[in-house]
Structures are given as structure tokens and as C-alpha cells.
Amino acid sequence: xxxxxxxxxxxxxxxxxxxxxxxxxxxxxxxxxxxxxxxxxxxxxxxxxxxxxxxxxxxxxxxxxxxxxxxxxxxxxxxxxxxxxxxxxxxxxxxxxxxxxxxxxxxxxxxxxxxxxxxxxxxxxxxxxxxxxxxxxxxxxxxxxxxxxxxxxxxxxxxxxxxxxxxxxxxxxxxxxxxxxxxxxxxxxxxxxxxxxxxxxxxxxxxxxxxxxxxxxxxxxxxxxxxxxxxxxxxxxxx
Amino acid sequence: xxxxxxxxxxxxxxxxxxxxxxxxxxxxxxxxxxxxxxxxxxxxxxxxxxxxxxxxxxxxxxxxxxxxxxxxxxxxxxxxxxxxxxxxxxxxxxxxxxxxxxxxxxxxxxxxxxxxxxxxxxxxxxx
Ligand SMILES: [Zn+2]
Ligand SMILES: [Zn+2]
Numbered sequence: 001x002x003x004x005x006x007x008x009x010x011x012x013x014x015x016x017x018x019x020x021x022x023x024x025x026x027x028x029x030x031x032x033x034x035x036x037x038x039x040x041x042x043x044x045x046x047x048x049x050x051x052x053x054x055x056x057x058x059x060x061x062x063x064x065x066x067x068x069x070x071x072x073x074x075x076x077x078x079x080x081x082x083x084x085x086x087x088x089x090x091x092x093x094x095x096x097x098x099x100x101x102x103x104x105x106x107x108x109x110x111x112x113x114x115x116x117x118x119x120x121x122x123x124x125x126x127x128x129x130x131x132x133x134x135x136x137x138x139x140x141x142x143x144x145x146x147x148x149x150x151x152x153x154x155x156x157x158x159x160x161x162x163x164x165x166x167x168x169x170x171x172x173x174x175x176x177x178x179x180x181x182x183x184x185x186x187x188x189x190x191x192x193x194x195x196x197x198x199x200x201x202x203x204x205x206x207x208x209x210x211x212x213x214x215x216x217x218x219x220x221x222x223x224x225x226x227x228x229x230x231x232x233x234x235x236x237x238x239x
Numbered sequence: 240x241x242x243x244x245x246x247x248x249x250x251x252x253x254x255x256x257x258x259x260x261x262x263x264x265x266x267x268x269x270x271x272x273x274x275x276x277x278x279x280x281x282x283x284x285x286x287x288x289x290x291x292x293x294x295x296x297x298x299x300x301x302x303x304x305x306x307x308x309x310x311x312x313x314x315x316x317x318x319x320x321x322x323x324x325x326x327x328x329x330x331x332x333x334x335x336x337x338x339x340x341x342x343x344x345x346x347x348x349x350x351x352x353x354x355x356x357x358x359x360x361x362x363x364x365x366x
Contacts, residue, residue: 039304042302042304043302045302046300046302046303064301064302068301068302069301069306069307069310072301072304072306072307073255073256073307073310074255075307076253076254076255076307076308077254077255077256077257130256130257131254131257131259132257134257185322185324186324186326187322187323187324189322190321190322190323222314222317225314225318226317226318226321228256229256229318229321229322229327230322232256232257233322233324233327236327236330
């Protein structure tokens with residue numbers, strides 16, 4: 001029974017958009033496509049839940065939460081022949097190759113040992129050619145600190161636990177079109193966002209935020225858009 | 240006065256960060272808000288996309304092609320608050336309500352509908 005059920009789901013997956021399949025099987029992809037192709041991917045992803053129930057073939061959470069909303073927003077600002085490039089690696093910080101070397105921290109009883117290491121997870125990189133001639137780059141990198149603690153309690157029982165702390169860096173860079181009017185916004189950005197501006201033939205505005213990732217992931221797209229906002233405030237139209 | 244001067248352009252706001260007005264020739268006014276709307280943007284009952292979304296009730300799912308447009312106003316209001324910059328929202332709001340003003344747009348070269356993109360893909364043929 002279950003085998004039949006899974007065969008049907010597997011067949012459904014084989015009918016999905018190739019990038020949709022990559023998200024199911026590899027939890028990511030890296031590709032450059034015009035907006036119409038991205039919309040085709042979104043239309044395919046919309047079918048997932050209705051046809052695929054098996055946990056193993058579930059979409060990574062950040063697909064509906066982050067990837068789809070950002071594709072929708074950015075393609076709104078693009079012309080038909082422009083390119084949207086996305087490199088997404090949604091395997092998470094525990095995926096092989098992301099952890100750095102372990103180091104032992106001093107421990108005091110009842111703690112026997114503390115091992116600490118960091119994992120660097122650059123899970124999202126986007127480049128969009130916008131219709132005003134500017135180019136927008138978005139990069140999100142999580143840096144996770146792990147502490148594995150070994151404890152022995154008064155009855156001689158051993159316990160291990162791992163604590164994590166994630167610092168997220170969101171960087172948005174906008175290379176503004178040649179000759180476009182650029183003006184410093186009247187108010188500075190919120191304190192958690194830093195701005196750097198490089199003038200030249202094309203002005204480059206970079207907004208960076210480093211935040212403790214202790215909030216629900218559902219807030220991620222808003223947060224990425226909030227950081228992006230700063231790069232657009234420099235070319236706002238004057239009312 | 241030549242032919243083109245008499246055509247009322249579609250006033251539907253396009254884009255998210257880079258705002259524009261559709262600019263295709265309007266065929267009617269939205270019965271709810273009065274905006275001139277082109278054949279591509281006129282929904283059931285001739286409504287403009289934003290009025291149609293509003294009457295459909297609630298935000299569409301992020302998979303829905305209409306989602307970003309529905310979320311746009313919320314985004315401008317939230318980011319305006321986050322930046323403590325009320326003009327960020329009001330400049331969007333003015334633009335969204337403001338009536339077609341080609342001079343106030345970003346200069347997109349061939350105009351906002353020059354190469355046939357926009358909300359409805361590549362199906363616009365300049366005739
Ligand atoms: Zn309307
Ligand atoms: Zn229109």
C-alpha cells in the first residue's frame with residue numbers, strides 16, 4: 001500500500017520543474033534565469049503540498065518562507081529579458097563541509113568538557129538585474145556557534161548537550177544605474193543596519209545587518225526586504 | 240493633437256521597489272476606485288488588480304502571482320515604521336494614487352511597457 005502511495009508521489013515529483021526537483025533531492029540549486037522561468041518554478045512549487053506527503057521529500061522550510069516571496073518581489077522589478085541568479089543551499093549549517101575545527105574550552109565540575117566549533121552557512125545568494133538599470137545583490141550567511149557540553153551529575157550520570165547560537169549577516173548591495181540621481185536619505189537607517197556608499201561612474205550602496213537569529217524564520221523575508229530598503233532610499237523619487 | 244495624446248494611460252502601479260505605472264492604453268475606469276485600467280489589468284467586472292485583490296479578501300498565498308502586489312503596501316508601511324521615515328510610505332502612497340505622470344517615473348528608456356514585460360508576461364503587443 002505504502003509503496004503504491006510513494007510511487008505516485010515519486011511520479012508527481014518527476015513531473016515537477018527541474019529546479020523544484022533539485023530542491024526536493026539536493027535542498028538547493030545555483031542558476032541564472034529570466035523572470036518567466038522563475039515564475040514557472042513558483043507555479044510548480046505551489047503544487048508540492050497537494051501531491052507529496054512523504055517527509056523525506058518535503059521542501060525545505062525556507063522555500064515557501066524565503067525563496068518564493070523573494071522571487072515574487074524581485075521579478076516584479078525586472079524586465080522580461082533580465083536575469084535573476086539564485087544560489088540557494090538550504091541543507092542547513094549541519095551539512096557536511098560547513099563546520100570548522102573543534103576547540104576545547106576550560107570546564108569546571110560538574111562539567112567534564114566543552115567542545116566548541118563554528119559552522120559557516122552561506123545559504124542564499126541572489127543577483128537581480130532591475131528595470132531601472134540597477135543590479136541588486138543579496139547575501140545571507142549564518143554563522144553558528146556550537147558548544148557540546150559533557151556533564152556528570154552527582155549520581156554519576158553522564159549527559160551531553162549541544163547549544164547553538166546563530167549570528168546572521170544580511171548584506172544587500174545595489175549598483176545604481178549610470179547617471180541616476182543619488183541622494184542621502186533625510187533620516188539614517190535603523191541602528192541595526194549599516195550603510196556604505198561608494199560613488200563612481202555607478203554609485204554603489206551597501207546595507208549590512210548582523211543580527212542574532214533568535215526570531216521565528218517567518219520573519220526572514222521581511223528582514224531581508226528591510227535591509228534592501230536602505231539601498232532604494234538613496235534613489236527615491238522626490239515627492 | 241495627434242492620436243496618442245487622446246489615449247488615457249493605464250494607471251496601475253507596477254513593480255515593488257522600482258515603481259512604475261503600466262502606461263498601456265486604458266480601456267475603462269475601475270468601478271471601485273476610478274483608476275484608468277488597460278485590457279491586461281482589468282479583472283472581472285473591470286476592477287483594477289488592487290481592488291480585485293481587496294474584494295477577494297485577505298492576502299494571496301506567496302505562490303500566487305498576485306502576492307507581491309498585495310504585499311507591497313504592507314511592506315511600505317512596515318519599512319516606513321522600521322526606518323522611522325514616514326515619507327518612505329507617503330511617497331509610495333502618493334505614487335500609487337497619484338495619476339499618471341510620465342515625468343515623475345523612473346526613466347526606463349523605452350517606457351514601462353517597452354519590451355512587453357510586466358504583470359502579464361510577454362503578451363503585450365504594441366499595436
Ligand atoms: Zn480599483
Ligand atoms: Zn495596465
